[in-house]
Amino acid sequence: MVDTAPERATRHAAHGAVAMPSATDLYNIDSLLTDDERMVRDTVKKFVAGQVLPIIGEHFEAGTFPRELIPAIAELGLLGMHLEGYGCAGLNAVCYGLACQELEFGDSGLRSFVSVQGSLAMFPIYAYGSEEQKQHWLPKMAAGEVIGCFGLTEPDAGSNPSGMQTTARKDGDTYILNGTKMWITNGGFADIAVVWAKAEDGIRGFIVERGTPGFTTSDVHHKLSLRASVTSELHFADCRVPAANMLPNVRGLRGPLSCLDEARYGIAWGVNGAARACYESALDYSKTRVQFDRPIGGFQLTQRKLADIATELIKAQLLALQLGRLKDQGLAHPVQVSVAKRNNCRQALNTAREARSILGANGITLEYPISRHMNNLESVFTYEGTDDIHTLIIGQAITGLNAFA
Amino acid sequence: MNIVVCMKETPSTTAEKSFTADMRLERRKEDAIPNPFDEYAIEEGLRQQEKNPGSTVTMLCMGPATATDTIRKALAMGGDRGVLVTDPALAGSDAISTARVLAAALTKIGYDLVIFGNAAADAYGGVVPSAVAEFLGKPLLSYASQLGIAGDKATIQRQAEIGYNVVEAPLPALVSVVKSINEPRYPSMKGIMASKKKPLDTFSLADLGLDAATVGGAAAREKALGAEKVSTQRKGEIYVGNDGAADRVVAFLVEQKVL
Ligand SMILES: Cc1cc2nc3c(=O)[nH]c(=O)nc-3n(C[C@H](O)[C@H](O)[C@H](O)COP(=O)(O)OP(=O)(O)OC[C@H]3O[C@@H](n4cnc5c(N)ncnc54)[C@H](O)[C@@H]3O)c2cc1C
Numbered sequence: 001m002v003d004t005a006p007e008r009a010t011r012h013a014a015h016g017a018v019a020m021p022s023a024t025d026l027y028n029i030d031s032l033l034t035d036d037e038r039m040v041r042d043t044v045k046k047f048v049a050g051q052v053l054p055i056i057g058e059h060f061e062a063g064t065f066p067r068e069l070i071p072a073i074a075e076l077g078l079l080g081m082h083l084e085g086y087g088c089a090g091l092n093a094v095c096y097g098l099a100c101q102e103l104e105f106g107d108s109g110l111r112s113f114v115s116v117q118g119s120l121a122m123f124p125i126y127a128y129g130s131e132e133q134k135q136h137w138l139p140k141m142a143a144g145e146v147i148g149c150f151g152l153t154e155p156d157a158g159s160n161p162s163g164m165q166t167t168a169r170k171d172g173d174t175y176i177l178n179g180t181k182m183w184i185t186n187g188g189f190a191d192i193a194v195v196w197a198k199a200e201d202g203i204r205g206f207i208v209e210r211g212t213p214g215f216t217t218s219d220v221h222h223k224l225s226l227r228a229s230v231t232s233e234l235h236f237a238d239c240r241v242p243a244a245n246m247l248p249n250v251r252g253l254r255g256p257l258s259c260l261d262e263a264r265y266g267i268a269w270g271v272n273g274a275a276r277a278c279y280e281s282a283l284d285y286s287k288t289r290v291q292f293d294r295p296i297g298g299f300q301l302t303q304r305k306l307a308d309i310a311t312e313l314i315k316a317q318l319l320a321l322q323l324g325r326l327k328d329q330g331l332a333h334p335v336q337v338s339v340a341k342r343n344n345c346r347q348a349l350n351t352a353r354e355a356r357s358i359l360g361a362n363g364i365t366l367e368y369p370i371s372r373h374m375n376n377l378e379s380v381f382t383y384e385g386t387d388d389i390h391t392l393i394i395g396q397a398i399t400g401l402n403a404f405a
Numbered sequence: 406m407n408i409v410v411c412m413k414e415t416p417s418t419t420a421e422k423s424f425t426a427d428m429r430l431e432r433r434k435e436d437a438i439p440n441p442f443d444e445y446a447i448e449e450g451l452r453q454q455e456k457n458p459g460s461t462v463t464m465l466c467m468g469p470a471t472a473t474d475t476i477r478k479a480l481a482m483g484g485d486r487g488v489l490v491t492d493p494a495l496a497g498s499d500a501i502s503t504a505r506v507l508a509a510a511l512t513k514i515g516y517d518l519v520i521f522g523n524a525a526a527d528a529y530g531g532v533v534p535s536a537v538a539e540f541l542g543k544p545l546l547s548y549a550s551q552l553g554i555a556g557d558k559a560t561i562q563r564q565a566e567i568g569y570n571v572v573e574a575p576l577p578a579l580v581s582v583v584k585s586i587n588e589p590r591y592p593s594m595k596g597i598m599a600s601k602k603k604p605l606d607t608f609s610l611a612d613l614g615l616d617a618a619t620v621g622g623a624a625a626r627e628k629a630l631g632a633e634k635v636s637t638q639r640k641g642e643i644y645v646g647n648d649g650a651a652d653r654v655v656a657f658l659v660e661q662k663v664l
Contacts, residue, residue, distance in 0.1 A: 030435060035474050036597055039481060043592050077594030089594035099594075 044102035052106035074144025086138035097269035105273035108376035109229030121148025149190035151181035187232025214239030268340035271348035282355035342390035442522030481592035497622025504536030544574035
């Protein structure tokens with residue numbers, strides 16, 4: 001029963017052939033991961049297969065977020081898993097990326113929930129909060145008892161957040177917030193909002209608790225994308241928050257942008273999960289669907305699509321992995337995050353469209369995951385910096401010339 | 406209470422299977438997982454630990470040196486320590502040899518309650534728990550769908566054709582569990598981090614005082630002669646037309662005890 005690796009290597013060498021790699025890991029990227037990393041991935045994969053896939057289609061159709069999964073997600077330790085202490089697991093960036101990948105294999109809405117909680121709500125408190133704020137909020141957020149959201153975008157300030165109009169006026173030991181935040185994931189049910197507003201000394205972050213007078217939310221309805229996710233408006237009308245709720249250790253756009261950098265990193269991994277779901281579904285279908293007396297996977301045109309999809313997926317996975325390795329060494333630059341976010345969202349969206357075409361009419365239904373992913377990916381392509389904005393970030397980095405305005 | 410869970414490393418059920426010339430399953434490290442049936446044993450061990458404060462759970466595995474990773478997967482679910490019995494001489498061990506080795510390891514580490522899955526997903530022999538019990542001279546409560554510990558007594562429910570049997574035995578005892586006993590937990594992110602710091606001991610045959618001639622391929626009384634792929638093609642029966650098709654469908658359903 002014991003079989004040693006060198007023995008096997010000799011056997012393979014003797015045959016003079018390398019075994020065919022699996023169609024879903026054509027480049028053996030698995031071998032670049034550590035045992036821990038694989039364990040994290042496999043755990044989340046199993047969770048998604050067991051708990052998410054059976055219900056996600058119905059939630060998408062109903063336009064509801066599967067809140068019933070929050071306790072299990074928290075139990076797994078996925079909320080703020082890359083932060084250390086305060087009830088968080090303290091795993092590396094690659095583990096966090098792999099978890100995002102597997103969650104988004106399930107649905108972009110689910111991954112968005114985890115991204116927002118960990119990278120956009122917990123991270124700013126962790127990185128810029130006072131010790132009391134961290135002690136008070138982070139353990140409850142890791143346990144899923146307190147859900148957060150991140151309010152940066154406004155009706156008139158999307159790609160250009162420095163154009164924000166929400167204000168925070170100091171009045172004694174309180175701040176008075178006024179303004180509207182738009183397109184806020186988790187907004188409708190979040191217990192706290194991390195809100196960015198213009199104060200006298202520049203842009204500041206505030207922790208605003210649900211129920212604070214002057215703070216209300218309303219959900220965006222009739223979405224055709226990210227339907228299994230809550231997207232809301234946050235309204236602040238003379239909303240008074242204690243000055244102690246301001247994040248003391250950051251000022252200016254750097255605060256929200258550094259959070260976005262964290263979340264964009266997770267997206268660069270996440271969309272590969274959505275792409276893989278589309279690929280696997282289309283590959284499977286192409287081998288069983290028969291037209292003109294043969295499986296459609298046997299036609300050259302279908303093979304061209306599948307070969308492109310498989311190759312783009314490998315490239316995207318390698319981009320994400322190298323980014324993760326750099327991040328774990330503290331060497332990742334924001335422009336590298338832009339490269340991976342932009343490329344991987346693009347390729348995932350293209351993959352979804354190509355994969356959809358392979359399924360013909362079946363591809364448009366919720367029986368298969370592809371159209372759901374395709375619609376979701378339109379949001380992912382747009383949020384956290386649109387494809388265009390990342391193009392400009394990369395362009396500026398490599399030319400030294402600013403083309404934003 | 407000293408709880409020991411016996412867990413085997415098996416290839417994942419979806420992995421492509423191949424065999425060596427002497428009909429041994431080729432085991433690739435990438436495909437290795439804890440035997441899916443043993444997940445229920447691991448879970449039951451952890452639940453018994455929760456119900457009986459002060460208990461410890463040890464994950465015991467006999468396997469290749471690389472099986473430490475598989476033990477870590479179990480330790481990521483919980484438990485206190487791992488023990489791997491590994492030795493080049495163990496290659497090709499059959500069920501009886503495996504049981505001999507596990508019994509020796511259990512004697513060395515000590516136990517009050519030993520929990521097994523009811524079979525391994527690779528060989529599907531299902532005889533190891535009873536053979537270990539025989540070597541140890543201890544009672545085996547097999548095919549448990551429920552397990553309770555009260556004082557120094559273990560009580561199980563075993564599913565029967567109608568209802569279930571209640572069987573009990575004094576501790577120390579061995580228990581093999583079936584899938585309906587529980588729903589195994591997922592390892593948590595913190596559990597995965599913690600598993601790296603849990604002690605994991607490795608024993609050789611010499612450490613257990615076993616003679617290499619009594620185990621491994623040489624001592625195996627069981628031999629695999631051949632292996633063939635099972636065809637999973639299902640054949641449907643189609644009844645067409647008006648001439649009695651409905652009656653045949655009804656007769657079929659009656660025969661299947663659906664009606
Ligand atoms: C489902 C969903 C969830 C979201 N969740 C959150 C959240 O939780 N928190 C939050 O703060 N925000 C959130 N957003 C908002 C998201 O980040 C913004 O939608 C995004 O930044 C783009 O802003 P906009 O929609 O206002 O588009 P605009 O900025 O108006 O852009 C419109 C178009 O113009 C292009 N464009 C803009 N400027 C330039 C330029 N200089 N050069 C070339 N092209 C340009 C854009 O690329 C785009 O194609 C979410 C959005 C969606 C769809």
